[in-house]
Amino acid sequence: MRLVYIGIALLAGSILLLEVALTRVFAIMLWHHLSYMVISVAMLGLGGAGAILTCVDSSANASRPRTHPRALRILSIASALYGLSVIGALWLAVQIPIEMLNLLDQKSELLKLGLLYLIIAVPFFFGGAAISLALTHFVSRVGRVYFSDLLGSAMGACGGVVLLASLGSGATVMVTAGLGLIAAACFGWGAERSLRSFSLACLVAGALVLGSASGWLNAAGLPPWQPEIPFAPGKELHFDEPIEGIDRLFSSTAEVQILPETGLPGISGGEFGKLGQDWIRGRFVAQDGTAPTALYRQGANLDLYPQLDDSQTAAPYVALEARNAPPPKVLVIGVGGGLDVMIALAMGAQSVTAVEFNEAMIEMVTDRYAEYIGGLFSPDAHPLADRVSLFHGEGRSWVRSHPDRFDVIQMAGVDSFTALSTGAYTLAESYLYTTEAVKDFYDKLEDGGFLSYSRFIMRAPRTPRETLRLVSIAAQALRETGIAEPGLQIAVFQGWHWAVTLVKKGTFQASEIQALNAFADREGFVGLTYNPLAAGPNDLPIRDNLEKSDHEARAARSGLFWKLLRGNAAERSSFIDQYPYDITPSTDNAPFFFNYYRYGALFSGDVNASSEMESRYHPEVPVGHMVLLASLAQVSMMAGILILLPLFFLRRSHSIQIARIAPVFGYFAALGAGFMFVEIALMQKMILFLGHPTYAVTVVLSTLLGGAGIGSLLGDRLLQLTPASLVRLLAALVGLLVLEMAASQWLLGALLGLPFSARVAIAIGLLFPLAITLGMPFPLGMRLLSDRNPELLPWAWSINAFLSVLSSTLSIILAMAFGFSTVLWIAVALYIFGFWGMRSWIRTPSP
Structure with missing residues (x-):
């Protein structure tokens, strides 16, 4: 099982790293609004895999139990398909130029955007299928499996900062493909002996992809494989013919592009008067192809x-x-x-x-x-x-x-x-x-x-x-x-x-x-x-x-x-x-x-009376709002279909009563939405304290995911999901969330003068107890389902993923209207609702 745990950690880390890298890819090849939808697309792929796995297990394969070697074979193949589809999806994605500034005027641009989403969702579907299968097949060891999943995700969060700064977004995507192929090798080695050659092939292919993307194979005379991401139409650096000699500097915040020397006006956040109109020699500089400045x-x-x-x-x-x-x-x-x-x-x-x-x-x-x-x-x-x-x-x-x-x-x-x-x-x-x-x-x-x-x-x-x-x-x-x-x-x-x-x-x-x-x-x-x-x-x-x-x-x-x-x-x-x-x-x-x-x-037409889009920075239509609402509508529709579809198969094959399993839905939905609400709000609140968005993302994500992984291990060993333990866990969770809100409002500002290392230690100290508590409910719920309704396991995973999707978009809409503190209070309410429903379900005798 050790190779299985390593494979799960590698795959989970690769998936999260892919999400991080694609936000940077989208920020360059589209406008910044669309980079927000990467998470929705990713989670749709992950959740969709769980839903389809439920349907498959509830129909054709219901009478054919999945053996351990067969599960590992499927894990290996799914991981390999994930790695290969990452490469194919990036290659196809950069071939689709989308006129974001004309998105409302030209239906063809909407169709291309939909096609792009489908392409990007494919690798997440295969990765989600593998993770879902691992959590459901090895449910007797769900604490360790979930720990490996979260530990890998935490490593992916930390690695994203380093890789984006050193390799750039395109090469970082290639790194995720290599990690997926190596994960396939780990799974395949524990399956039938007939799969050993396949595992070796995946290992070699993954190593070659990693070596090429990172530049390690330069010593062997092989050129690096670092795809260049094209700039979105409408950006200052988008040209019909590519410009030779663009120098790129990578960072986790924004990629900087420096053009060859030419004559330039004074470029600043302002304007020069009539006495300062002479052009001067310099180099045009952009961030992600826009936001111009100059050297x-x-x-x-x-x-x-x-x-x-x-x-x-x-x-x-x-x-x-x-x-x-x-x-x-x-x-x-x-x-x-x-x-x-x-x-x-x-x-x-x-x-x-x-x-x-x-x-x-x-x-x-x-x-x-x-x-x-x-x-x-x-x-x-x-x-x-x-x-x-x-x-x-x-x-x-x-x-x-x-x-x-x-x-x-x-x-x-x-x-x-x-x-x-x-x-x-x-x-x-x-x-x-x-x-x-x-x-x-x-x-x-x-x-x-x-x-x-x-x-x-x-x-x-x-x-x-x-x-x-x-x-x-x-x-x-x-x-x-x-x-x-x-x-x-x-x-x-x-x-x-x-x-x-x-x-x-x-x-x-x-x-x-x-x-x-x-x-x-x-x-x-x-x-x-x-x-x-x-x-x-x-x-x-x-x-x-x-x-x-x-x-x-x-x-x-x-x-x-x-x-x-x-x-x-x-x-x-x-x-x-x-x-x-x-x-x-x-x-x-x-x-x-x-x-x-x-x-x-969006609906009255008061602001967009003429529908003109003359300015790339100030369009008269709220593009960002439309992206958020479109994302919410898209995710709600897909989540509704893919959550309800498995119930049709479950009712037919296992005589599942929908009203009876409603608390199961509420519990896993609350876990998915609540965790995402907490994650987003705490990242925002840590930006000022830690001094940089990248530091906030790295510290909060790695601490929450790593701590939650430890919590899953402790919960699996120390707790049984009983009505009493649920109440105690809920009380601890709510208390720690209230403590986090109080600390972010009154304590962190007073400690800003401390050295950076001390502030990082304080942030980790505040977040870690909460993270451990957040990691306990999911594996406990999965273990309870395994005892009472094992056919619901992949469905529960998909619910968790889909509600993470919805909340990732909904939390921003709520924060824009009411603030991030309100988002945290809503998370508290969600946990209370979900835990209380599960408490009543536990008390109901099994059929």
Whole structure:
């Protein structure tokens, strides 16, 4: 059995690693919205395998018991098919270009998307069939089998971070194929002797795939087999003919692509004025084929770039200079290619601290292209090098764990369109754009300092949303700090499509407003769309560069900001409720800043009156919402069919009464949904504490899965599923979940100043007891079913998988509406419901 346990661990780890890798593949070859659906597709394949296995066992094979060698043979073949289908599915998937931005306009794109889902589901079906068979056939050892399953999954979660950073998403997918083939060899070696040659062939094939994908076979002169993932149509790096010479840097967060040198405009989270329109030599840089930035040749030599002070993002420095402030201390969050650091140095900063959470970006500017940008971030490489410091981390976490204060905190176009793995996906979540974030940053400002956000505002007639919501967040944050008139400490400076939102620690001075107006005149910007010292929304200077219609649109937009910042509480509430986009302040509990669409827009047509999709970043239709709802509808339909279908066979072959087994459904459904709700919510809540989404995913997943595996072993040895033990287990589970919620709300924030290793240890210590408890109910339930209704075993597995699917999507919808704390409370309610139903079923005599 030892080889069987190893095979189960390898296969389970491979399946979870495949889910992680495919989220990155989808983020590149599709848009970030679709990477969320990987988990649904995966779990549909896994659950579908359990449902079909139930039907097969309940019909043709019911009279033919599955012997141990025969079970191992099926396990081996299913694992081999899993490994081979991974390779085939990736090859087919990259051949299907999908125009995501035209998904609603062209039915053919919907058909191609459906075909892609079917292709991706195939390997998960074979992998799910193998895992389901292992759990049901070896039910007498279900604790050890489930332990191997969860231990392998935990290793896959940890391995995903390392492999994605070193090999990239395409090669990591190939690694999962190799692991599947080696798992097939482990299963086959314990079956009939006639399968030994098949096992050896699988072992050799798996080793070759692993060696080729990882590059280990380079020494033998064999080229690496690392598939290149194409970019989605509509992304900046999608071209009809591939560009030669693209350099790719891998990371678990986002893949970075660097193009050959060419002439470029100034690329930043903002715009350059009319005096700074000269193109300069540089390399275009993208993340996952979009989110553009650039590396500028010899960027550390500021004399080569006289246009740096013409950037709209220089607004806070212009205001500081107007009041003769000393050289500022600057914090830049989101480094990109270094342009914001160059602007800060050009504006006379005495120090520039840069924080970047994508390790590939840091490698780009400090190693691979350090010489190209003149050693901008390298010690002693240029005259101003001693002023620049670069750190790897998440901006919020870094600020809360360091005592430094700054005159300017700059965030120019910082996005986080990155899918987290294995269910922990978010609809463009960001902890930089919440009321708590503004309070954290505001607290780190020197008196008179500026928090500067640069976001899209878009020109008329398009309706503003990002900047307006950002102002709503900033105003609410200032009110919560005790500032009665936040409108006197906020200004909105518009270029054209972008706007800088300035939050000052103190009221604005007339000299600062005058300087910003002069800056707008000089550069041809729209200027102050919201002036904190103006007499009213129409108190705007006439600009020669603006047409009359532009000035009227500017006055109308100024009125929107006045309603948010100068209206009373009732007027603000009415304005926010009636606005076509959701501009309510986002919070850490629901950090969906970019979720400004309302679900009503899907059906009313109010926002999408013209159905035009002119902007890849701001389509007038809520694509992300539609993906979530479509995913939920798709999964609900398939789950309903595949859960109910086995009941038809079970009623015919075993005279199963549906009403009698309803508690079984409720129990395993609660386990699947509850675990996923807990997993997603805790990952989100650990991002700030651990300082990086990747760290949160790795620590939470590995601890929950590894601890649950240990719990399955302990439960299998120490517990019997009785009404009394169920009540005790439920009490422990609920108590630990409440403890986790209390710790995440009150304890973790107070411990952010501890070293990273200490924070990891605290996170593991908090999660591990809960993980052990979470791992006990499933094998106990399977063992009870084995004694009373063994024909229900694969059906129970499929229910667990299907409800994990539904909850992975539903939890995000619920979190967007009510917050992640509510998701955890719903998990508590689900466990109570499922356990109480099973308690009554146990008391019912067996037929």
